[in-house]
Amino acid sequence: PTDVADPAQCRALLARAAAACGRxxxxxxxxxxxxAGPVAELDVPDLERALAVDLLGPLRLCQAxxxxxxxxxxxQIINVSSVLAEQTLPYLGGYAAAKAALERMSEALRMELRGAGVAVSVLRPGTTRTEFSRSRLGRGSxxxxxxxxxxxxxxxALALLRVARREPRLAYVTLGDRLSLLAARLAxxxxxxxxxxxxxxxxx
Incomplete structure (x- = not known):
């Protein structure tokens, strides 16, 4: 268990993994x-917490x-993003901004690691049936x-396994997720x- 918003815990996680497995x-x-919340009314501490987990946490773990x-x-590094990184929804702008930033960072990291034997992939899930939405930050719904x-x-999880095997630059969980973004690009x-x-x- 690791709080990815804590830099020390991120470093400790990678050190434990390397010590236990040798690699x-x-x-x-x-x-x-x-x-969640209207952009004009977002609580800044909530946004800072979301960025600490959704963007800075992956950054620190990548750096380790x-x-x-x-x-x-x-x-291989797989950063789990969201379809919202490309086409956000109303009242999810703060979360979408964090995931969009994660994708741009992933793209830069991929280019910087070219020739090093390290693959960088992004997976864009759509809506998943978990408790995620019920426990999110922000007030209202x-x-x-x-x-x-x-x-x-x-x-x-199966999509993650496919990404681990094939190492694509960008992957989706369902065809519907991909088609929804295509529609957003076209219109x-x-x-x-x-x-x-x-x-x-x-x-x-």
Whole structure:
């Protein structure tokens, strides 16, 4: 168990793994915390906590893992992002910003590690049926005309296994996730208008 918002715990996690196994072959940055609320009303400490877990935690773990993987000449980093990194929803702007920043950081890291034998992959899940949304930061909740059903966590785990085997730059859990982003690219104005109409906010 590790609080990825704590730099000392991040360093200790990689040190324990390397000591126990003699090497670190793969790092999966899946720890995350949600954040909901209108952008104009986001609580800054909540946003700072979300960034500490969703962005700075993966950064610190990457910084601890990369020297080990460089020495080995082999390794893989999988950063778990979200479809919201490309097409956010109303009232999830803070969380989407953290995941978008994680993706840009992943892209830069991939280029910086070219030739080192270390792969960097990003997985973009959509809605997953877990307690994640119920435990997120922020006050209030969205009102949705249609609530997405989502996939079971086992589907995300299987997608992670596929990423570990194939080492793609970018991967999705479902075809539906990929198609929803394609629609947003082709008709961004229509998609944004539809989302603005479909999702409201109950302050709390």
């Amino acid at each position: 670190v072959d793969i790092l999966v940055n899946n720890a995350g915390v949600g954040l 893992a990369v020297p080990i993987m460089r020495r080995q000449g082999r390794g 969205e009102r949705r005309r249609v609530a997405p059903r989502g996939v079971p966590p086992e589907a995300v 961004p104005g229509l998609v944004e208008a539809a989302l603005a109409r479909a999702i409201g906010w109950d302050g709390g």
